[in-house]
Amino acid sequence: MSRASRVKIAGRSVGEWVLAAEALLLLAAFRVALALVPARRILQIVAGGADPMGEAPSEQDRAIVVRVRWAVEAAVRHSAVRFVCFPQTLAGYVMLRRRGVRGTMVYGVARSTTGKLIAHTWLMLGERCVLGGAASEEFTAVERWG
Numbered sequence: 001m002s003r004a005s006r007v008k009i010a011g012r013s014v015g016e017w018v019l020a021a022e023a024l025l026l027l028a029a030f031r032v033a034l035a036l037v038p039a040r041r042i043l044q045i046v047a048g049g050a051d052p053m054g055e056a057p058s059e060q061d062r063a064i065v066v067r068v069r070w071a072v073e074a075a076v077r078h079s080a081v082r083f084v085c086f087p088q089t090l091a092g093y094v095m096l097r098r099r100g101v102r103g104t105m106v107y108g109v110a111r112s113t114t115g116k117l118i119a120h121t122w123l124m125l126g127e128r129c130v131l132g133g134a135a136s137e138e139f140t141a142v143e144r145w146g
Contacts, residue, residue: 019067019095024075026091027083034086046090047105047145056126061101065130068095072131085132089121092131096123103130104146108139 033042057065072092076083089105096103104124112118120139122132129136 016067016071019071020074020078023068023071023091023095024079026094027072027075027079027087028081030087030090031081031083039086042090043105043145046094057101057128061125064096064099064101065125065128068092068099069130071095085121085135088131089123092123096125096130101125102146104144106136106141107143107145108136108141110139 030042069092072088072095075091076088093103093105106122106124108120108122110118110120120132120135122136123130
């Protein structure tokens, strides 16, 4: 067992906090990128021409997903900056890909109670929602990137 996995801060290992720091850096980078670059271009760079995945995750994939989800959610929760769904989805997707897990980013739309069209992105692994799942049920998926 490594020293980083034995040292605990607020009940989490140093390795988990390093993962949360990675998530925070990606969230910030994607927030800036989305303000400066068209979303389509960012998606081309991040997802390339990869086909959306429909495979069921392995047991090892599930363990990685749990850690990445916690890291992204912890970074969002403890940040002074508000991160909406799109940077969260992009950060989670990149973090999973770096660890050899292929997820699918989903873009969906719905009508608000006032009739306005609203959008949401979420991250899937197989049939399981990894990030953004609570709101995703209200949206109709219109595009997927894998």
